[in-house]
Amino acid sequence: MLWGVRIRTATEADWAAIWPFFRAIVAAGDTYTFPRDLDERAGHDIWMLEPPARTVVAVDEDGTVLGSAKMNRNHMGAASHIAGASFMVDPAASRKGVGRALGEYALKWAAEEGYRAMQFNAVVETNHRAVALWKSLGFHIVGTLEEGFLHPEHGYVGLHIMYQRLTPTT
Amino acid sequence: MLWGVRIRTATEADWAAIWPFFRAIVAAGDTYTFPRDLDERAGHDIWMLEPPARTVVAVDEDGTVLGSAKMNRNHMGAASHIAGASFMVDPAASRKGVGRALGEYALKWAAEEGYRAMQFNAVVETNHRAVALWKSLGFHIVGTLEEGFLHPEHGYVGLHIMYQRLTPTT
Numbered sequence: 001m002l003w004g005v006r007i008r009t010a011t012e013a014d015w016a017a018i019w020p021f022f023r024a025i026v027a028a029g030d031t032y033t034f035p036r037d038l039d040e041r042a043g044h045d046i047w048m049l050e051p052p053a054r055t056v057v058a059v060d061e062d063g064t065v066l067g068s069a070k071m072n073r074n075h076m077g078a079a080s081h082i083a084g085a086s087f088m089v090d091p092a093a094s095r096k097g098v099g100r101a102l103g104e105y106a107l108k109w110a111a112e113e114g115y116r117a118m119q120f121n122a123v124v125e126t127n128h129r130a131v132a133l134w135k136s137l138g139f140h141i142v143g144t145l146e147e148g149f150l151h152p153e154h155g156y157v158g159l160h161i162m163y164q165r166l167t168p169t170t
Numbered sequence: 171m172l173w174g175v176r177i178r179t180a181t182e183a184d185w186a187a188i189w190p191f192f193r194a195i196v197a198a199g200d201t202y203t204f205p206r207d208l209d210e211r212a213g214h215d216i217w218m219l220e221p222p223a224r225t226v227v228a229v230d231e232d233g234t235v236l237g238s239a240k241m242n243r244n245h246m247g248a249a250s251h252i253a254g255a256s257f258m259v260d261p262a263a264s265r266k267g268v269g270r271a272l273g274e275y276a277l278k279w280a281a282e283e284g285y286r287a288m289q290f291n292a293v294v295e296t297n298h299r300a301v302a303l304w305k306s307l308g309f310h311i312v313g314t315l316e317e318g319f320l321h322p323e324h325g326y327v328g329l330h331i332m333y334q335r336l337t338p339t340t
Contacts, residue, residue, distance in 0.1 A: 033249040078320045079203040079292060079329060116326075119315060121291075122249060143313025145289060145333055150248045156286075159249060161331055163315055 004061035005098065007105045010068060014057050015044055017065035021090040022047065029152045031127050032086075033159075047088075054109060058089075058098050066093035069102040071109050074119050083115040083166075099130070103137045107166065114168045124149050125158040138164045174231035175268065177275045180238060184227050185214055187235035191260040192217065199322045201297050202256075203329075217258075224279060228259075228268050236263035239272040241279050244289050253280040253288045253336075269300070273307045277336065284338045294319050295328040308334045 010018070022043055029036040034046070049055045053072035057065045067089035074084030085106040089098045110118050118139075123130055125144060135141075139162040148159030180188070192213055199206040204216070219225045223242035227235045237259035244254030255276040259268045280288050288309075293300055295314060305311075309332040318329030 029248055033245045033247045035247045038247075075203045075292060075318075075329075077203045077205045077208075078199055078322075079315075079318050081320065082315065082318055117315065117318065119318075122245060141313075142315060143311075143331055143333075145249075145252065145287065145312060146335060148245075148249050148252055148287065148289075150251065152248075159245075161313055163313075165316060 005058055005066065005096075005101055007056050007058050007101060010048065010055040010057045012048070014065055014068075015048060018047065018057065018068045018088070019043060021092075022068070022088050024091065025088055031124055031130065033122050033149065047086075052113070056102070056105060058102055066090055066096070067098040067102055069106050071106045073115075074121070081114070081116040083110040083113070083118045084121065085110070085118060099133055100137070103133065107137065107164075111166045111169045114170050115166055116168055117163060117165045120160075120162040122149070123160040123162050124151065125160055126151060126154055131160065131162075134162050140164065175228055175236065175266075175271055177226050177228050177239075177271060180218065180225040180227045182218070184235055184238075185218060188217065188227065188238045188258070189213060191262075192238070192258050194261065195258055201294050201300070203292050203319065217256075222283070226272070226275060228272055236260055236266070237268040237272055239276055241276045243285075244291070251284070251286040253283070253285040254291065255280070255288060269303055270307070273303065277307065277334075281336045281339045284340050285336055286338055287333060287335045290330075290332040292319070293330040293332050294321065295330055296321060296324055301330065301332075304332050310334065 026034045026038050027036050049070050055070045058067045069087045071085045074082045087102050142161045142163045144158040144160050147156035149157050151157045196204045196208050197206050219240050225240045228237040239257045241255045244252045257272050312331045312333045314328040314330050317326035319327050321327045
């Protein structure tokens with residue numbers, strides 16, 4: 001993790017800094033199952049969550065937003081102990097450990113909130129960097145939805161479901 | 171399938187017939203990830219879908235509602251070719267092929283709507299009859315979320331993700 005990077009709760013004022021890289025990542029269409037032409041209002045409502053869910057930003061020493069994560073319950077009822085999370089890192093800040101810092105934060109948050117597991121519903125199998133990162137943070141591939149994702153270059157590729165059990169700390 | 175059972179689009183008037191067995195199944199807490207005390211309005215909004223999604227009922231010759239299914243898109247964007255579906259059969263009409271008839275109907279609907287796959291997000295592993303039924307209809311277990319479901323009798327049990335690819339017929 002970069003020296004000086006810190007993670008804090010996202011405020012409405014942060015959205016203006018999140019949206020440019022959020023839009024670029026979604027428009028590229030190779031990592032997320034959002035419509036590539038998602039408009040700003042829909043993006044905002046997907047990403048900027050209210051408690052008890054949580055949206056955070058990773059910022060550098062100057063306060064520049066380098067990435068963001070949202071964390072939430074992934075199932076209802078008798079499976080409501082499974083959390084979910086999503087991550088966006090500004091491509092200009094890639095390969096600096098921002099995704100790892102956000103992932104570690106999300107796992108800590110989930111354990112503190114009493115969750116017993118975290119599940120990622122749809123990790124594109126060609127997103128090798130993300131798959132490797134999540135594995136290094138303790139996730140395993142539960143299974144793969146064959147041809148579950150229409151990649152703009154590779155055609156139909158698999159969608160991994162990734163998961164790890166957690167020990168609640170509360 | 172029972173002689174004389176047919177499947178048709180659910181109307182608002184059908185909800186009064188669906189809710190009693192829907193409520194009983196949800197309250198039992200051993201097959202669905204809905205809150206066990208789900209109220210009628212929330213149940214209605216979860217179940218009674220608008221086009222392009224679809225909710226159907228299975229009725230006998232007298233028009234009695236024996237079961238219901240909802241069918242919908244399961245992912246957005248580049249994974250929007252994956253359908254989902256959920257099923258409720260009145261326990262009083264169990265073991266008569268109603269679930270199978272609804273499952274076959276859902277698969278046909280999805281193929282006709284152009285979907286290329288169907289995914290079930292959360293099939294409780296102790297729900298052996300459902301797991302066997304879905305396998306007999308072509309689904310396989312993609313993977314299992316270990317301890318993903320808090321069963322009222324068995325404690326934490328696995329949640330299967332089940333899937334099959336489809337050939338669109340449109």
